[in-house]
Amino acid sequence: MSELVVVGGGPAGMAAALAASAAGVSVTLLDAAPRLGGQIYRQPLRDADGSGAAIGPHLPARFAALRDAGVELLTGRLVWAVSPVPGGYELFLATPEGAGAGRLVAPALVLATGASELVLPFRGWELPGVTTAGAAQALLKHEGVLLGRRVVVAGSGPFLLPVAAALVRGGAHVAAVVEAGDPLRRPQALARLGAAPRVVRDALSYLAVLAGARVPLLRGAAVTAAVGGERVEAVVVSRLDAQWRPRPDGERRYLVDAACVSFGFVPRLELARQLGLSDHTAPGRPGAAARHDGGVTGLAGVFVAGELTGIGGAHLAELEGERAGAAAARYLGHGAPERARHGALARAGRVAAGLAALYPLAPGWLEWSDQETVVCRCEDVTVGALRRALAGGARSVRELRSVTRCGMGYCQGRTCGPIAQLLVAAATGRATALVGDLHLRPVATPVALGALGAPDAAPADERDADPAAAGPSTVV
Numbered sequence: 254m255s256e257l258v259v260v261g262g263g264p265a266g267m268a269a270a271l272a273a274s275a276a277g278v279s280v281t282l283l284d285a286a287p288r289l290g291g292q293i294y295r296q297p298l299r300d301a302d303g304s305g306a307a308i309g310p311h312l313p314a315r316f317a318a319l320r321d322a323g324v325e326l327l328t329g330r331l332v333w334a335v336s337p338v339p340g341g342y343e344l345f346l347a348t349p350e351g352a353g354a355g356r357l358v359a360p361a362l363v364l365a366t367g368a369s370e371l372v373l374p375f376r377g378w379e380l381p382g383v384t385t386a387g388a389a390q391a392l393l394k395h396e397g398v399l400l401g402r403r404v405v406v407a408g409s410g411p412f413l414l415p416v417a418a419a420l421v422r423g424g425a426h427v428a429a430v431v432e433a434g435d436p437l438r439r440p441q442a443l444a445r446l447g448a449a450p451r452v453v454r455d456a457l458s459y460l461a462v463l464a465g466a467r468v469p470l471l472r473g474a475a476v477t478a479a480v481g482g483e484r485v486e487a488v489v490v491s492r493l494d495a496q497w498r499p500r501p502d503g504e505r506r507y508l509v510d511a512a513c514v515s516f517g518f519v520p521r522l523e524l525a526r527q528l529g530l531s532d533h534t535a536p537g538r539p540g541a542a543a544r545h546d547g548g549v550t551g552l553a554g555v556f557v558a559g560e561l562t563g564i565g566g567a568h569l570a571e572l573e574g575e576r577a578g579a580a581a582a583r584y585l586g587h588g589a590p591e592r593a594r595h596g597a598l599a600r601a602g603r604v605a606a607g608l609a610a611l612y613p614l615a616p617g618w619l620e621w622s623d624q625e626t627v628v629c630r631c632e633d634v635t636v637g638a639l640r641r642a643l644a645g646g647a648r649s650v651r652e653l654r655s656v657t658r659c660g661m662g663y664c665q666g667r668t669c670g671p672i673a674q675l676l677v678a679a680a681t682g683r684a685t686a687l688v689g690d691l692h693l694r695p696v697a698t699p700v701a702l703g704a705l706g707a708p709d710a711a712p713a714d715e716r717d718a719d720p721a722a723a724g725p726s727t728v729v
C-alpha cells in the first residue's frame with residue numbers, strides 16, 4: 254500500500270508525486286487517461302512502434318523523473334468514488350469503459366483533478382462537427398486526427414490561440430478565430446501580463462503561426478448559430494456589443510466542416526465534493542473551486558493542487574503541485590523541506606488573475622439562443638424548458654434538474670451544469686454561488702452497474718492476463 258495516492262497526472266499531480274517521493278514517501282500516481290500528462294501535456298495514445306507505456310514520448314524530460322523516483326504509475330483508471338475509512342481514504346476505481354477495477358486505500362491523498370471546459374450554448378451547437386476546443390486539440394494530440402479541414406475556433410479566453418495554432422500546424426484551414434471579448438480594451442489587465450514573459454512569449458508564438466496562415470482574428474464577435482444537416486456546414490458569426498449582445502449590423506456566415514468552441518474552464522470538483530471539502534465561487538463565473546490554505550484542506554490528510562483550486566494555467570498548477578506534495582510528505586511524517594516557492598507562486602497567481610480579468614464573461618450570450626436551443630445534450634433539455642421551469646418557481650440548479658432532467662444524463666451535468674447555473678443566476682438575480690451546482694455526485698464518473706455491485710472485480714482483460722501484469726499490488 255502506498256502512503257500517498259495522487260489523483261490526476263497533469264502538471265499539478267506529477268509535481269505533487271515528485272515532491273512527495275523526493276521526501277521519501279511511497280506514492281501512487283493515478284490518472285483516467287492512458288498516459289500521464291493531463292490536458293496540456295496530453296500524449297499520443299501509441300508510440301510509432303505501437304507501444305503505449307504510461308509515460309509518452311513527448312513529456313518534458315523532468316517528468317520522466319517520475320519513473321526514476323519509483324512512483325507507481327496507474328493510468329487508465331478513473332476514481333469514481335472516494336470516502337474516509339479508519340486510517341485514511343478509500344478510492345473506488347473503474348476503467349475508462351466503466352468496468353470495476355478494484356479499490357485503493359491510502360493514509361493521504363492529493364487531489365489534482367484539473368478542469369473541464371465551459372461552453373455557452375447557441376443554436377445548432379449540438380450538430381456533429383461542433384466540439385469544444387479542447388476536444389479538437391485532444392483528438393489531434395492523442396490520435397493525430399484533424400477535427401475538420403475548414404474550421405472556426407470561437408469562444409473566449411487565451412486557450413483559443415494554442416488550439417487554432419495547433420489546427421493550422423496540423424494542416425487545417427482555420428477560417429477565423431472568433432473572440433467574444435476584447436482584451437485590447439482592457440489595458441490595465443493587459444499591462445499585468447508584462448510580468449509574465451512566458452505567457453507573452455507563448456501568445457506571440459501562436460499569433461505568429463496564425464499570421465503566417467493569414468487567419469483572421471475577430472474580437473467582440475461570437476458564433477451565434479451553427480447550421481447544417483447531418484453535420485455542421487456553416488456557422489453564423491455575429492458582432493457583439495460590450496455585453497456580448499449580438500449587434501443588428503454585423504452577421505457573417507463562414508462555410509466550415511468543424512467548429513471548436515471554448516469559454517474557459519471549470520474546476521472538476523466531483524471527488525472534492527464527495528469528501529465534503531469546502532469551496533468558493535468566482536463572481537460572475539459558473540462552477541466553484543476547492544478551498545485550501547497552501548494546498549492543505551480542512552480534511553486531515555487531503556491536499557489539493559492545480560486547476561481544481563481555480564483556473565490558473567499549467568505553471569501555477571505545477572507550483573501548487575510541488576507545494577501540496579511537500580505538505581502531504583510532512584503530514585505523513587517525512588519531514589519534507591518547505592518546498593513552496595512563495596515568490597513564484599505569488600507571481601503565477603497574479604498572472605492567472607490578470608488573464609481572468611482580460612476575459613470576463615458577459616451576460617449577452619443569453620441572447621444567442623432561442624427557445625429550441627438545447628442546453629442538456631444528454632437529455633435533450635432546451636432553453637425553453639428551463640425558462641418554463643424557472644417561471645414556474647425553480648430557484649436553484651438542483652430544482653431545475655428535478656423538474657427538467659437537465660444534468661441527469663451520461664455526463665451528469667459536466668457540460669450543462671455550469672450553463673444551468675448561469676441561467677438560474679440570471680433569471681433570479683442571485684449570485685452564481687447562491688444558486689447551487691451539479692458537482693456533488695455519489696458516482697463521479699459513469700460506471701457500469703457491475704462496478705457498483707462488485708467494486709473489487711478487475712476488468713476482464715486483466716483477469717485473463719499474466720498475473721505479473723495484472724495491475725499494481727496496491728489494488729486491494
Ligand SMILES: Cc1cc2nc3c(=O)[nH]c(=O)nc-3n(C[C@H](O)[C@H](O)[C@H](O)COP(=O)(O)OP(=O)(O)OC[C@H]3O[C@@H](n4cnc5c(N)ncnc54)[C@H](O)[C@@H]3O)c2cc1C
Nearest residue numbers: 261263264265285291292293332366367387559560566567
Ligand atoms: C480540455 C482541456 C485542454 C487544455 N489544453 C491546454 C493547453 O493546450 N495549453 C494550456 O496551457 N492549458 C490547457 N488547458 C488548461 C489546463 O487544464 C491547465 O493549464 C493544466 O493542464 C492544469 O493542470 P492540472 O494538473 O491542474 O490539471 P490537468 O492537466 O487537467 O490534469 C488533471 C488530470 O486529472 C485526471 N482526472 C480528473 N478526474 C479524475 C478521476 N476522477 N479519476 C482519475 N483521473 C482523473 C484527468 O484525466 C487529468 O489528466 C486545457 C484544459 C482543458 C480542460
